[in-house]
Amino acid sequence: AQSVSQHNHHVILSEAASLELGCNYSYGGTVNLFWYVQYPGQHLQLLLKYFSGDPLVKGIKGFEAEFIKSKFSFNLRKPSVQWSDTAEYFCAVNKKGGGADGLTFGKGTHLIIQP
Amino acid sequence: DSGVTQTPKHLITATGQRVTLRCSPRSGDLSVYWYQQSLDQGLQFLIHYYNGEERAKGNILERFSAQQFPDLHSELNLSSLELGDSALYFCASSSPNGGYGYTFGSGTRLTVV
Numbered sequence: 001a002q003s004v005s006q007h008n009h010h011v012i013l014s015e016a017a018s019l020e021l022g023c024n025y026s027y028g029g030t031v032n033l034f035w036y037v038q039y040p041g042q043h044l045q046l047l048l049k050y051f052s053g054d055p056l057v058k059g060i061k062g063f064e065a066e067f068i069k070s071k072f073s074f075n076l077r078k079p080s081v082q083w084s085d086t087a088e089y090f091c092a093v094n095k096k097g098g099g100a101d102g103l104t105f106g107k108g109t110h111l112i113i114q115p
Numbered sequence: 116d117s118g119v120t121q122t123p124k125h126l127i128t129a130t131g132q133r134v135t136l137r138c139s140p141r142s143g144d145l146s147v148y149w150y151q152q153s154l155d156q157g158l159q160f161l162i163h164y165y166n167g168e169e170r171a172k173g174n175i176l177e178r179f180s181a182q183q184f185p186d187l188h189s190e191l192n193l194s195s196l197e198l199g200d201s202a203l204y205f206c207a208s209s210s211p212n213g214g215y216g217y218t219f220g221s222g223t224r225l226t227v228v
Contacts, residue, residue: 034216043117043205044219090158100171102148102207103217105158 002027004091006106013081014114021076021109023091030096033074034103035065038088047089050074051096061085086113118142119208119220127226133194136223140187140208146170147189148209148217149181153202164189196227 007022025031032051036044048059055067065076074091088110092103118141128134140147149161151174160173164183175181178196183189193200203224207217 036219043221044207045117046216046218049216100163100165101173102150102160102163102171104160107157 002031002093002095002104004093004104004106006089006091006109008109009107010110010112012112012114015083016080019076019078019081019085019111021089021091021111023074023076023106024072025074025091025093025104026072027093027095031093032096033065033067034092034094035059035063035074035076036090036092036105038090038108040087044090047076081111081113083113083115085111087111117218117220119206119218121204121206121220121223123223124221125224125226127228128196130196130198130227132196132227133192134196134225136191136193136204136206136225138189138191138206138208138220140189140206141218144208144210144218145187146209147183147187148207149175149189149191150205150207151202152205152222158205161191193225198227201225201227 003026005024034049035047047063048057050057050067058064088108090108091106120139122137145166148163151159161175162181163171167183178194181191203222205222207219209217
């Protein structure tokens, strides 16, 4: 079974700081990788996804992530965060081709941006 | 609006009761997945239905069940509720079978008192 590990449960940054949230996964086969964001009181929204091709993926709101296969990692980055980026961020994985079990999520990282 | 509709948004009920949560998938999506989000367990996959048939079960209690109807909407039934069942319940839809991504609904917040 696959598993996802997010390195930091809580991250506090000041506006304009650079962001990197770590994500490692464990699975014996090939996977699709996702980052979702959950703003307070709202549903999960897809930030970006990686299925194949260029390992550097660009998403919405200025976020990007890099898939490093040798490290089983899919870290999320943003060069300059804004107060509005305060939210919970989830890394997720599923088996290549989908798979009946849906997504396996990490525990999430609570990001707080201080003005 | 993500295109996935969940009702009700909030539900407060007493221990021992039974509730039904409803999810309408995004137009064209055949798969519906149910997840439970709690502070201690995070996001846990419960069950997956594809075009009316159960495809996979995750960490779903025997007191919980689900079904998907011919119009593709799905219902999650929670019975003999306990305080620990208080959580946010999300559904997500996808097609085909999650290989191209998932769209989540706004969730139902269940509070058991």
